[in-house]
Amino acid sequence: MRGDKNLWILVFVCIINSLGFGIIVPVLYTYGKTFGITGETLGVLTASFSIAQFFATPVLGSLSDKWGRKPVLIISLAGTCLSFLLFAWASNIFMMFAARILDGITGGNVSVAQAMVSDTATPQNRAKKFGILSSAFGFGFVIGPAIGGLLNKFGPQVPFFFAAGISLIGTLCTVFFLRETNPAKPQSKKDNTEDFRFSALITTLKRKVIGTAVFTGFLLTMAQFTMIIGFQTFSVDVLKITPAQIGILYAGFGISGIIMQLSVPLLTKWFSSKSKILLLSSVLCMAAMFTTGLTTAFITFTIGICIYGLFNGLRNPMINAIIADNIHHNEQGKILGINQSYASIGQIIGPITAGYAGLISVHAIFFLSSLYILIALILSFRLTLKA
Structure with missing residues (x-):
C-alpha cells in the first residue's frame, strides 16, 4: 500500500476536489441572493447538479471503460474548475444554473477515481483502498466550509476563484502525475463500440448482487440526506444553538465518518465478509x-x-467494494457510475421527503431516516446470502 503512488495521487486529487466543493457550501446562498436566488430556487439549483450528474456519471464511467480513466478524469476536473469560474463571473441567475449543471455533467470524478482504485486492487485490499479514498473526500468536505467562510471575508467571489484554483491544481496533478490504470487498446475500441444505454440504469438493478448493493446504497444515501435536514432543523428550532456551534457539530459528524473509513482494514480482518460489515453498520445507524x-x-x-x-462512514467503502468484487473489469466505470447516479437521486429525494416529514414533527424526520435504513438493512441481509 505504501508503494501505491497512484492511490496517494488520487487521494490528493480527491481532497482538492472535495475541498473546492466544500468551500462554496456556506457562501452559495448568500452569493446567489445577489442574483435573485431564494430559499426555494436554492433547492432547485442544488437539485440541478444532482439531476445532471444522474444522467452524465454512468456515461462518463462507460467512456472510461472504453477510452481510459485518465482522460475522463481530466475532463471531469476541468469541468469542475470551469464551473467555479462561471460562478465567480456570474452576472445573473442563469449563469449560476449553467455553472451548477456543467459541474453535474462533468461530475464523473468520483466514480472514475473509484474505478481507478478498483483497477489495481485485489478483493483482499479493495475495501481498504475505497476506505482511504472515501476518507479523502470526507476530509475536504469537513474543512472546506470553514475555509469558504474565511475567504468570504475578502470578497464574495474569492471563495469561487480559490475553488477554481485548487481544482486546476487537481487537474494538472492528474495530467502530469497520475498513471493510467485502464489504457485503451485498439482492439477494445472495436470490440466495445456499443454506446452506453440509459436502460442500463434499470437492468443493473436486476442483477442479483450488484443491483441489491446499488439499491442499498441509494436507500442509505437517501437516509443520510434526510438526516441532514433533520440535523439542521433540530439544531436551530429545538436546540437553538449558534451557526458556529452547528458547524462544529457537523464537523464532528464528518470526522467520525473519516475515522471509521480509515479503520476499514481492521474491520475486514475481524469480519469474514464486507456484506456483514455493511449489515452491522446499518443496524447501528x-x-x-x-x-x-x-x-x-x-x-x-x-x-x-x-x-x-x-458507522455511516462504512457505507461507501463496503458498497463500492462489493460492487467491484462482482463485476467485470471492462464495466467497472459504468457500474460504479450507475451507483453514483442513484446516490445523486438519493441526495434529491432525501431532503424532499424530509421536508414533508417535518410538517408532522422535526422528530419525524429522524424516524423517516431510520425507516430508510431499515429497508436497506433488510436488503443488506439478503446481500449476505448472495455475496
Missing part, C-alpha cells in the same frame, strides 16, 4: 437515528449523530 428522534437534549442528540456518522 438505524438505532442511532431512531434514538435521535426520541431525544430533545443536546448531549443525547450529539451522541446519536456522532454514532450515526461513525
Whole structure:
C-alpha cells in the first residue's frame, strides 16, 4: 500500500476536489441572493447538479471503460474548475444554473477515481483502498466550509476563484502525475463500440448482487440526506444553538465518518465478509437515528449523530467494494457510475421527503431516516446470502 503512488495521487486529487466543493457550501446562498436566488430556487439549483450528474456519471464511467480513466478524469476536473469560474463571473441567475449543471455533467470524478482504485486492487485490499479514498473526500468536505467562510471575508467571489484554483491544481496533478490504470487498446475500441444505454440504469438493478448493493446504497444515501435536514432543523428550532456551534457539530459528524473509513482494514480482518460489515453498520445507524428522534437534549442528540456518522462512514467503502468484487473489469466505470447516479437521486429525494416529514414533527424526520435504513438493512441481509 505504501508503494501505491497512484492511490496517494488520487487521494490528493480527491481532497482538492472535495475541498473546492466544500468551500462554496456556506457562501452559495448568500452569493446567489445577489442574483435573485431564494430559499426555494436554492433547492432547485442544488437539485440541478444532482439531476445532471444522474444522467452524465454512468456515461462518463462507460467512456472510461472504453477510452481510459485518465482522460475522463481530466475532463471531469476541468469541468469542475470551469464551473467555479462561471460562478465567480456570474452576472445573473442563469449563469449560476449553467455553472451548477456543467459541474453535474462533468461530475464523473468520483466514480472514475473509484474505478481507478478498483483497477489495481485485489478483493483482499479493495475495501481498504475505497476506505482511504472515501476518507479523502470526507476530509475536504469537513474543512472546506470553514475555509469558504474565511475567504468570504475578502470578497464574495474569492471563495469561487480559490475553488477554481485548487481544482486546476487537481487537474494538472492528474495530467502530469497520475498513471493510467485502464489504457485503451485498439482492439477494445472495436470490440466495445456499443454506446452506453440509459436502460442500463434499470437492468443493473436486476442483477442479483450488484443491483441489491446499488439499491442499498441509494436507500442509505437517501437516509443520510434526510438526516441532514433533520440535523439542521433540530439544531436551530429545538436546540437553538449558534451557526458556529452547528458547524462544529457537523464537523464532528464528518470526522467520525473519516475515522471509521480509515479503520476499514481492521474491520475486514475481524469480519469474514464486507456484506456483514455493511449489515452491522446499518443496524447501528438505524438505532442511532431512531434514538435521535426520541431525544430533545443536546448531549443525547450529539451522541446519536456522532454514532450515526461513525458507522455511516462504512457505507461507501463496503458498497463500492462489493460492487467491484462482482463485476467485470471492462464495466467497472459504468457500474460504479450507475451507483453514483442513484446516490445523486438519493441526495434529491432525501431532503424532499424530509421536508414533508417535518410538517408532522422535526422528530419525524429522524424516524423517516431510520425507516430508510431499515429497508436497506433488510436488503443488506439478503446481500449476505448472495455475496
